[in-house]
Amino acid sequence: MPNPYAERPDHAFWSRAVADPPGGEVDPVARAPFTLTPxxxxxxxxxxxxxxxxxxxxxxxxxxxxxxxxxxxxxGGFSARYGNIYTARQLLFLMDEAYGLHRPADDVWQRPDGRFVDALRPRIPAAGYATPEEVRAVRRAHLAAVRRVFEDCTALVFTLGLTEAWLGEDGTAYPVAPGVVAEPPEGRRLRFRNLGIKEVRQDLLAAIERLREVNPGARVILTVSPVPLVATMSAAHVLPATIYSKSVLRVAAQEAVERFRHVAYFPSYEIITGPQARGRYFAPNLRSVTEEGVTAVMGVFERHYLAGAKRKAAPPEPRRRVEAGTIDAETEATLRVVCDEEAIEASLPGR
Structure with missing residues (x-):
């Protein structure tokens, strides 16, 4: 009986596709189901x-x-000013709210300085608002912009970030816990939940279905963020808690790809965290992705998904030694990302 692996392509073998090529040349995309044009x-x-x-x-x-x-x-420069959407449940509830299928019971929280914030995007704008009425008026305009995103896009790139979530009594998923940026009204309680694979799968598949209902031609590219958790509310150490979260998200993304022909998975997580990278794509804090890592990810993305892309990436500069657990000022300026999750540590006493 012939070896069934004899006719498999190079990308099916670890030695040929991962171990032998130099780390920067590993391309973990076997086939892109579609490409994007200018x-x-x-x-x-x-x-x-x-x-x-x-x-x-x-x-x-x-x-x-x-x-x-x-x-x-x-x-953060997203398509609308919704800020970070860490979970599939956040995305689903945002879509439902935009189309009148859900109304958050707790939509306005108050900061210690007395200013009010949109609880679904508590750091936009940074100045907050003078009254709850102002918050709600601006959110109505924001939801109109959200509808235009889903209805006008020809493709949606959604990066799954977390399974850990803070849920209101009505099921609304919030981007940060109460007390990190602001507090919900007195008497309102949020509960922590580490979403499992069944819940994440249901939320993600439902969100993709919602998009197809309002925009049948839109394609979807799913990715999993390689950025570890800032902190965990689970009983686990933050390292295995991170691996659990990313594993659940990766499985859910794969199931969506297998369910829908117009959905693709792009392996940004694997490019940054895979053994071929040897950890060099993380800044000294072992969490932030360096510009070299972003360039590696986008090089593979361009090769497979951007038809006719012309940009040439500059060669990355060598990393400089800095104090462990910190990010040097130049790297921090280069990263240029807005991360609501980082407010968890920033708001702790003594910070």
Whole structure:
């Protein structure tokens, strides 16, 4: 009986596809089911890492859809000013709210300084608002911009970031825990939940179905953020808690790809965290992805998904030694991402 692996391509073998090529040349995409053109209107949403994709799309001459004016340094430069959408449940509830299928019971929280914030995007704008009425008026306009994102895009790139979530009594998923940026009204309680594979799968598949209902031609590219958790509310150490979270998200993304022909998975997580990278794509804090890592990810993305991309990436500069657990100022300026999750540590006493 002949060896059934004899006719398999090189990318099916670890030695040929991962061990032998130099780390920067490993390309873990076997086949892209579709490509994007400069005429596409590409929407971006998700965790902090999704902001890099938006920035590099523009640098490559592709159309990054933006339906709401604002400062990318404040809102992350996503397609609308929704800020970080860490979980599939957040995405689903945002879509339902935009189309009148859900109304959050707790939509306005108050900061210690007395200013009010939109609980679904508590750091946009940084100044907050003077009254709850102002918050709600601005959110109505924001939801109109959200609808334009889903209806006008020809492709949506969504980066899954977390399984850990804070849920309101009505099921609404919030980007940060109460007390990190602001507090919900007195008497309102949120509960922590580490979403399992069944819940994440259901949320993600439902969100993709919602998009297809309002925009049947839109394609979807799913990625998993390689950025570890800032902190965990689970009983686990933050390292295995991170691996659990990313594993669940990766499985859910794969099931979506197998369910829908118009959905693809792009392995940004594998490019950054795989053994071939030897850890060099992380900054000294072992969490932030360096510009070299982003360039490696976007090089593979361009090769497979951007038809006719012309941008040439500059060779990465050698890393400099800095104090462990910190990010040097130049690296921090280069990263240019807005990450609501980082407010967890920033708000701790003594910080």
């Amino acid at each position: 005429g596409d209107r590409v929407a971006t949403a998700g965790s902090c890492f999704a902001q890099h994709i938006a920035r590099h799309l523009a640098a490559s001459g592709y159309g990054h859809l933006r339906t709401e004016p604002g400062d990318p340094k404040e809102d």
